[in-house]
Amino acid sequence: xxxxxxxxxxxxxxxxxxxxxxxxxxxxxxxxxxxxxxxxxxxxxxxxxxxxxxxxxxxxxxxxxxxxxxxxxxxxxxxxxxxxxxxxxxxxxxxxxxxxxxxxxxxxxxxxxxxxxxxxxxxxxxxxxxxxxxxxxxxxxxxxxxxxxxxxxxxxxxxxxxxxxxxxxxxxxxxxxxxxxxxxxxxxxxxxxxxxxxxxxxxxxxxxxxxxxxxxxxxxxxxxxxxxxxxxxx
Numbered sequence: 001x002x003x004x005x006x007x008x009x010x011x012x013x014x015x016x017x018x019x020x021x022x023x024x025x026x027x028x029x030x031x032x033x034x035x036x037x038x039x040x041x042x043x044x045x046x047x048x049x050x051x052x053x054x055x056x057x058x059x060x061x062x063x064x065x066x067x068x069x070x071x072x073x074x075x076x077x078x079x080x081x082x083x084x085x086x087x088x089x090x091x092x093x094x095x096x097x098x099x100x101x102x103x104x105x106x107x108x109x110x111x112x113x114x115x116x117x118x119x120x121x122x123x124x125x126x127x128x129x130x131x132x133x134x135x136x137x138x139x140x141x142x143x144x145x146x147x148x149x150x151x152x153x154x155x156x157x158x159x160x161x162x163x164x165x166x167x168x169x170x171x172x173x174x175x176x177x178x179x180x181x182x183x184x185x186x187x188x189x190x191x192x193x194x195x196x197x198x199x200x201x202x203x204x205x206x207x208x209x210x211x212x213x214x215x216x217x218x219x220x221x222x223x224x225x226x227x228x229x230x231x232x233x234x
Contacts (some may be wrong), residue, residue, distance in 0.1 A: 004113065090114060092183060096192040100124055102191075104176060104184055118175055120167070120186060122146050129156070130228055134209040138225045143192055145172060153232030156193070160186045165231040201225050 091107045097103050106117035122145040132138040139156035150170050154163065164185045167173065176184045202208035203225045204217035209215055217223060 076131070092187045094119060094187055096125075102188070104187070109158065119143075119188065120172055121172055122172055124148075125192075127192040127196040129193070129198045130201050130225060131198065132201055132203040132208070132225045133211050134203065136203075138203055140225060140228055141193060141196060142228065145170075151232055153228060158189070163189050201228075 017219065073218075090106050093105045093107045095105065098191070099170055099233055100123045101118045102122070103116050105116045106114040109113060124147040126144050128142045128144075130138075130140045130142060141154045141156055141158075143152045143154065144150065150172065152166055152170065154166065158166075160182055164174070164181060167185070174181055174184050174188070200210055201224055202222065205218045205220050205222060205224060207215055207217050
């Protein structure tokens with residue numbers, strides 16, 4: 001008689017599950033990891049606290065450095081903004097010092113001086129404005145340097161570049177940077193015109209009329225605008 005197939009499956013189950021299988025399911029035992037054998041298993045509480053303290057210090061230090069950098073950048077921007085504003089409102093000024101030399105200064109709006117520098121290597125600088133109304137308006141600006149050792153005769157409305165070239169050709173360069181040459185020359189020329197001693201002269205010898213419409217006669221030996229032009233070539 002043939003064997004029942006079900007009996008064969010029962011035998012196979014008994015072999016797989018073992019002789020002690022009593023019909024109930026068995027769960028395999030799971031072993032818990034031994035923390036003592038792990039790399040960090042031996043770290044004690046003090047070491048952990050030291051690590052936390054160090055991390056906290058590093059974070060605060062990093063925050064402090066970031067804040068310091070921000071404050072520095074903010075202060076630099078504020079200083080630059082103030083410097084630019086002062087520079088825009090500042091103006092150049094020329095004055096004589098105790099040694100009778102011309103000083104070129106940059107002045108702030110509050111009157112304080114940003115910088116002061118000798119403008120020209122000369123002493124005893126004086127200017128004279130010679131003018132005549134007849135037969136037409138004539139104005140000459142005569143400037144003496146080093147107590148009349150050098151004299152320049154200039155048109156009253158001379159261009160700044162021409163004035164600069166006149167100074168250089170007479171050995172009187174301006175002692176400022178190349179960038180500030182033109183502005184310094186303009187300020188110097190304005191200073192000379194403002195502080196010039198005025199003299200009304202006839203244009204040439206003969207009869208001439210002054211600013212009050214009074215007639216005068218100029219002798220051949222009298223100083224005239226024409227003679228000044230001839231003596232000190234423009």
